Amino acid sequence: MLLNVVGCLEISSLTPMNRLAVQEASKRWVKVPGCHRKASVAGISTAFTSTAIAWLRFHHALAIDAPPIPPYGNVLPEYIRFVADAKSMTPATVRGYTSIASRFLRWAINRHEYFENLGSTDILDYIASLSLAGMKPGYITSVCRTLRSLFGFTESRGWTPSLISTGIHFRNPPRSDPNPKGPAWSEVRRMLSARTSNKPSDLRANAVLLFFAIYGLRSVEVSSLLLSDIDWTEETFTVRRAKGGRTQRFPISSEVAFALNNYLVTGRPKSECPNFFVTLRPPFRSTAHASLRCIVANRMRRLRIKSPLYSTHALRHSCATELLDKDVPMNEIAHFLGHQNNRSVGIYAKSSKASLRQVADFSLSGLR
Known part of the structure; x- marks a missing residue:
């Protein structure tokens, strides 16, 4: 498989290569006839891609793709830096806040081109859409907590004109569960x-x-x-x-x-x-x-x-x-x-x- 990876990638030396190039090579590999391939087309492509990426990573030749530009410019990066450094949150908590905040901002940018135009109505509509989508109350509570933190941060920076954060209310789930969560x-x-x-x-x-x-x-x-x-x-x-x-x-x-x-x-x-x-x-x-x-x-x-x-x-x-x-x-x-x-x-x-x-x-x- 590694010989086929080298051939389809068309490389003669280990130079940094990104995942897009690997995916394009996998498409070429799928079209190569061979009696050794008995799996589905999707399985063949996945096997080629995973082998190529593992091999390139082992040789430190897997180029890291540039991250996509977040909506509203530096709003999300600055907020994540704030919760990670000033708030001293754990990496897992930071990842959770990042995921929730980025999903909301991707939804919001379809409504308003500029971040300062966002208001309480938009937040209520977003939360309502989560409820209609069948999201559990615990997740919606996490969304409200994150958005309150996000807008509290943007208000402190002067990026949001009104006190939106104070209007985001949520009910914390009970901290004590009468049932044990671990084994005896x-x-x-x-x-x-x-x-x-x-x-x-x-x-x-x-x-x-x-x-x-x-x-x-x-x-x-x-x-x-x-x-x-x-x-x-x-x-x-x-x-x-x-x-x-x-x-x-x-x-x-x-x-x-x-x-x-x-x-x-x-x-x-x-x-x-x-x-x-x-x-x-x-x-x-x-x-x-x-x-x-x-x-x-x-x-x-x-x-x-x-x-x-x-x-x-x-x-x-x-x-x-x-x-x-x-x-x-x-x-x-x-x-x-x-x-x-x-x-x-x-x-x-x-x-x-x-x-x-x-x-x-x-x-x-x-x-x-």
């Missing part, structure tokens, strides 16, 4: 103690699961872990919190140390990537958040773990609920999970039978 702790322990192979994928998964279940870390915090964050002499590791930018140090239990060592010695490929968890195939880079979620979900489903959610956050909920059931004070749990205050722990308290008892000191041994 007995199910978590069964998952952590399950026998696995010595394949790199399983060794990486074993270590990843411990970080989510024992320490209740967020996916971005696990993805951002560096090799230098592990202090084997002190038997501790450092976490950069996704929210607030603080750092915390945690002790490494013997169970976690065993899994980490197995992954480093046998499972982790030799790579100059500074991240602790890296991809299984080159070019080696940090394991993405989506991949971490898939690792957790796949292991949970393979072992038939019963859980309302199959995600990294489900294990964070299980960790918090177990700490509450073990009578750990709520302020200790808030600090342990990287929350700014005790109020956030109330999210987990509704599903705990011992959420209000304030006794004992925190110990990792209580998680066993």
Whole structure:
């Protein structure tokens, strides 16, 4: 396939090439007759494109296409810079705000050529269109929250003449759910103690699961872990919190140390990537958040773990609920999970039978 990629791309040396050129080459490849092609035309084109892009990326020869010009010029870029820097939002939250704001601006530019002409009526019409399209109330709440933030920012810059933001009202969904969102702790322990192979994928998964279940870390915090964050002499590791930018140090239990060592010695490929968890195939880079979620979900489903959610956050909920059931004070749990205050722990308290008892000191041994 690589020989066909080179032939259809018509290149004699590795020079930067964009995705459009690859797509044009795939169209030429589809027209080439050959008995080896038994798949559909769409499948053939997809196989060619994915192979070509992976090969070019491996050789750092995949040119990055220029991003499309956003509607209303610098309104969206300036707002995203504001929420990312001034508000110190996590990358995942910034992506969510970007997606919602850009969709609204693409819709709005068909109504008004100039941003300053937008008004409350336009926002109400947009929200009404989402309701008619069948969007869930939770998503509409997120849209209202984002638009209120967007117009509050533009008003502070003088780009919007009237106080539009104050007219955007929304009802926050309840923060406390009476039903648990993660599996029971007995199910978590069964998952952590399950026998696995010595394949790199399983060794990486074993270590990843411990970080989510024992320490209740967020996916971005696990993805951002560096090799230098592990202090084997002190038997501790450092976490950069996704929210607030603080750092915390945690002790490494013997169970976690065993899994980490197995992954480093046998499972982790030799790579100059500074991240602790890296991809299984080159070019080696940090394991993405989506991949971490898939690792957790796949292991949970393979072992038939019963859980309302199959995600990294489900294990964070299980960790918090177990700490509450073990009578750990709520302020200790808030600090342990990287929350700014005790109020956030109330999210987990509704599903705990011992959420209000304030006794004992925190110990990792209580998680066993």
